[in-house]
Amino acid sequence: MKIIVDSMGSDKGPKEIVQGVVDGVNELGVDAIIVGRENIISKELSKYNYPKDSIEIINAEESINNEDEPVLAIRRKKNSSMVLALEALASGQGDGLVSTGSTGALLAGGLFIVKRIEGVERPALATVYPTKKGISFILDVGANVDSKPEYLLQFATMGSIYGEKVLGTKSPTIALANIGVEEGKGNALTKDAYKLLSNSDLNFVGNVEVRDIPEGVVDIIVCDGFVGNVILKLTEGMAMSMFSTLKEEFTSSFKSKIGALMLKSQLKSFKDRLDYREYGGAPLLGLRKPVVKAHGSSDAFAIKNALRQVKTFSDNNVINIIEENIKDQLIKVNRF
């Protein structure tokens, strides 16, 4: 098992990424290829102990950043760490890829270079969503901002397989993110997707009202990429805003400061529930190889968890299972 890591485009620079890769190699028993500026990576690697032949470097001088137009960047920046990493993956030099770089570019590059699984209309970006009860898994969160009902059926299929094989949820429940619970609620897209999902062999339990998502009432949540991104970003925004408000309130008087001190561990435990670092990164589902987008501000711990995620993704044969299921689904639809 060899995992390719695109080391450029992270907010924290290569230091945390290299440390995360070393920890991953030592703890998970995987090999790795780090793509980025060779001199910097070598220097960082020299600080650590690890089996020397288990980490290779592919030198890349160019990086793709968030300001680049994704499709143009993938086409033009041929020597960027992301393009070289994706090409190494596509050519079979590694079994999966982790990148902290631009999400848009990774989506475009995944599509052009790694390519779709046969039968998959659109790959989806998926992510773990921390809830009160544990986690939900939500897709699409931004790859397809104008989705069709058929895409949502495929997202559900891929999400269900990933949930079972990688997240370890037995026959996960699947719901459609909607603005009402009853069938017939929502917009044209959700109404049509509801019908497709109801007629599928999936463990579809109906609509989940967006209001109930933070409570954790369902395992897999399916939605259009625009709506999924809204759900994800608003959740982050609400959490940040509420924490800063709480902080202000709690430091507004001497008494409240003491009160806040007494609650310190509770506040920390509350904040930990919302910690995305625990869950690795966001997988791109529907590509021919495992690709995981790690958070731009990932530290070594988050990078190591992303490596673990790619390993489980690959070990469990998720891509072959997706391919078979999508094929079966298409055969079934054509029959009707």
Added chain:
Amino acid sequence: MKIIVDSMGSDKGPKEIVQGVVDGVNELGVDAIIVGRENIISKELSKYNYPKDSIEIINAEESINNEDEPVLAIRRKKNSSMVLALEALASGQGDGLVSTGSTGALLAGGLFIVKRIEGVERPALATVYPTKKGISFILDVGANVDSKPEYLLQFATMGSIYGEKVLGTKSPTIALANIGVEEGKGNALTKDAYKLLSNSDLNFVGNVEVRDIPEGVVDIIVCDGFVGNVILKLTEGMAMSMFSTLKEEFTSSFKSKIGALMLKSQLKSFKDRLDYREYGGAPLLGLRKPVVKAHGSSDAFAIKNALRQVKTFSDNNVINIIEENIKDQLIKVNRF
């Protein structure tokens, strides 16, 4: 000034509504018509002091509830409090309407009975959104779940006028709810709406990232009704979920219980910022008369505030100003 109040369909029953109307009549100097079961309303009214000729009753035996299909309910339940209230409004017996009943039915009834302002393509449901800095005003939050770019331009126009005249914000800033700040971000709808808004005479400041909405960075937020409803409901869900989590954490040990007691007033002040009752109800913009949807669980205080809102809505001639602005906008577009 006479305000019609549909007293059926509230979660709390007519008691709170009648008390809210009496308080409104006494404090705001308005007259009112309460539509609902006459015997119950008379009995409730007999408990209070108010100028006797300032409150009338229209008897209604039937009610529309949230389980009714909105359009069918408006067409068939001719003796429902909502239909009778809307007809009284349309025929000029009152200057505005407050209802706690089914949002869907009120939207349908508003459209069929009160009717659109000339030139308005789709009326929008709008609501005040409490932020860290104060309030934003967001529309559409559910009336049009499949919007066109032209609708969003009209929502912005109506929202801007309401913000200035009723909420008292001088030349309010307007932004498009989106999943990125830059022009060209988002889905087909937001990309096209961005162009229309940029070319308008409105105080359009660009996209607002959904993540930043809770911070309160803009006065008027425009979006498709599905997305607006998602934003509203997820905000409520996050707030509820975070409060219940905090409560659990804070009562998990003796020390934390004492800490929480010391923070009681801070926690309350935090919760108050999210209190929708302060802001009255959600106006339907684009109809020929002021119509305000009050929350289903409105108490007397919320009902009184909804009456105040209808009064300001009517006093400030919002509907005529919307009509003129929409007309000007249509003339301008036809010229090009």
